[in-house]
Amino acid sequence: MTIRIDGTVSRDSFTLDLDVDIDVGRTAVIGPNGAGKTTLLRLIAGLEALERGTIHIGHRLVDDAGSVFVAAHERSTAVVFQDHRLFPQLRAIDNVSFPLRRQGIDRATAADRATVALQEVGMDEFAARRPSQLSGGQRQRVAIARALVAEPEVLLLDEPLASIDDESRSGIRHLLMAAPSPTVVWVSHDPADTLDAESLVSFADDRVRQTPRP
Amino acid sequence: MSKAPVRHPAALVAPAGLALLLLALPIVGLLQRAPWSSLIDRLTDETVLEAVRVSAVVSSSAAILCLILGLPLAWLLARVDLPGQRIVRAVVMLPMVLPPVVGGTALLFALGRRGLVGQWLDRWFDVTLPFTTAGAIIAATFVALPFFVTTVEGALRQNGTDLEEAAATAGATPLATFIHVTVPAARESVGAGLALAWARALGEFGATITFAGNLGGRTRTLPLQTFVALESDPASALAISVLLLSISLGVLVALRGSWLPR
Numbered sequence: 001m002t003i004r005i006d007g008t009v010s011r012d013s014f015t016l017d018l019d020v021d022i023d024v025g026r027t028a029v030i031g032p033n034g035a036g037k038t039t040l041l042r043l044i045a046g047l048e049a050l051e052r053g054t055i056h057i058g059h060r061l062v063d064d065a066g067s068v069f070v071a072a073h074e075r076s077t078a079v080v081f082q083d084h085r086l087f088p089q090l091r092a093i094d095n096v097s098f099p100l101r102r103q104g105i106d107r108a109t110a111a112d113r114a115t116v117a118l119q120e121v122g123m124d125e126f127a128a129r130r131p132s133q134l135s136g137g138q139r140q141r142v143a144i145a146r147a148l149v150a151e152p153e154v155l156l157l158d159e160p161l162a163s164i165d166d167e168s169r170s171g172i173r174h175l176l177m178a179a180p181s182p183t184v185v186w187v188s189h190d191p192a193d194t195l196d197a198e199s200l201v202s203f204a205d206d207r208v209r210q211t212p213r214p
Numbered sequence: 215m216s217k218a219p220v221r222h223p224a225a226l227v228a229p230a231g232l233a234l235l236l237l238a239l240p241i242v243g244l245l246q247r248a249p250w251s252s253l254i255d256r257l258t259d260e261t262v263l264e265a266v267r268v269s270a271v272v273s274s275s276a277a278i279l280c281l282i283l284g285l286p287l288a289w290l291l292a293r294v295d296l297p298g299q300r301i302v303r304a305v306v307m308l309p310m311v312l313p314p315v316v317g318g319t320a321l322l323f324a325l326g327r328r329g330l331v332g333q334w335l336d337r338w339f340d341v342t343l344p345f346t347t348a349g350a351i352i353a354a355t356f357v358a359l360p361f362f363v364t365t366v367e368g369a370l371r372q373n374g375t376d377l378e379e380a381a382a383t384a385g386a387t388p389l390a391t392f393i394h395v396t397v398p399a400a401r402e403s404v405g406a407g408l409a410l411a412w413a414r415a416l417g418e419f420g421a422t423i424t425f426a427g428n429l430g431g432r433t434r435t436l437p438l439q440t441f442v443a444l445e446s447d448p449a450s451a452l453a454i455s456v457l458l459l460s461i462s463l464g465v466l467v468a469l470r471g472s473w474l475p476r
Contacts, residue, residue: 047382071388072379072382072383073383073388073391077383083376085376087377087380087381087395087399088399089399098384098386099385102385146384
């Protein structure tokens with residue numbers, strides 16, 4: 001699923017002028033802190049709105065800075081945040097079931113699918129634990145399972161490795177590289193995360209450059 | 215490392231001690247005069263039990279109303295950019311500082327049989343609120359609601375929107391997010407707000423007697439019964455006061471940590 005953003009949004013100190021095409025495959029979004037990488041992701045996810053312009057996800061107009069704004073929960077996107085953002089009162093398995101339950105899937109089926117998703121991130125042993133009983137790396141693995149369980153068309157990763165200790169990092173990086181979503185957008189300030197991305201969106205000098213990889 | 219010795223200025227310690235005395239002395243006086251040997255008999259007296267029943271119904275119903283109406287209001291104040299936010303907040307806080315008897319008078323002119331809204335309740339639905347248990351519940355809810363709303367609103371602000379964003383991107387509608395994420399994350403404060411609101415409703419006097427009157431078995435709650443007994447049977451008034459005092463202390467102990475500073 002392709003994503004097309006053509007518009008502007010103002011940040012604290014400057015206006016972000018975006019003209020970005022994201023293709024199917026893995027796109028890395030790089031640039032210094034505060035340049036607007038996360039804003040780009042939040043615009044796609046529906047957590048922020050454009051002030052001018054349009055966003056298309058596939059053929060669907062999701063934001064036209066006016067009458068059209070498809071809310072986050074109605075977009076075919078899922079997000080892995082830098083800070084896991086697991087629901088603290090829910091066990092790991094219930095965190096992962098959450099997106100399925102919201103789609104109206106019954107409890108038993110949702111639990112089965114969540115168990116499979118936890119297996120895929122190596123966390124099935126910890127299904128009954130609450131986030132406070134997990135390490136930082138384990139939490140992020142559960143958060144990845146929660147993002148992938150509903151098989152989103154677009155997976156948005158917002159610095160998913162930034163708060164992870166070195167030991168856990170490569171394992172989680174592999175999980176994310178193997179994510180089955182057709183379109184993956186990976187925001188990172190670490191060039192190592194952008195290896196073998198198919199295209200690159202780079203934020204620098206308040207300008208957005210787009211370079212397809214050969 | 216030990217703290218450096220500090221000389222506490224008497225100009226501060228003396229008035230602080232007086233303040234404590236002012237707060238503690240009435241409690242001591244109450245406990246000293248309480249009819250301990252006949253306490254149980256006096257509290258199980260038929261008229262007192264009647265007031266206990268009315269109080270239980272009124273304060274619990276008010277607490278439930280605070281939950282049903284106050285949770286959405288707290289959410290609205292914490293999450294929605296309202297036009298005239300400051301005025302809305304002032305309206306919400308008002309019953310905390312308003313003399314309860316003024317609140318009761320205002321309720322009478324709004325919901326009484328000839329009141330702004332009351333006349334229509336009377337004419338269309340045959341509903342009359344003044345001098346009924348329902349009226350006492352509304353009076354108690356009026357004074358208790360701000361305690362619940364401000365407690366929960368503070369928690370919602372402090373919790374921020376990170377988890378709500380995560381829920382939205384996981385496919386939860388705003389209502390589902392509220393039910394499954396926002397409220398569970400604030401459950402401690404919801405509990406604390408409920409306890410405060412319930413305790414305030416239990417102690418309500420002025421708005422109740424003004425709006426709902428003082429009818430035995432219907433609107434005569436424990437505080438009203440205390441007031442009535444003070445004239446005719448002071449020992450009974452003292453017994454009820456000891457009961458209400460211990461309930462208030464119980465709420466304080468239950469709230470320790472979740473609402474009060476540790």
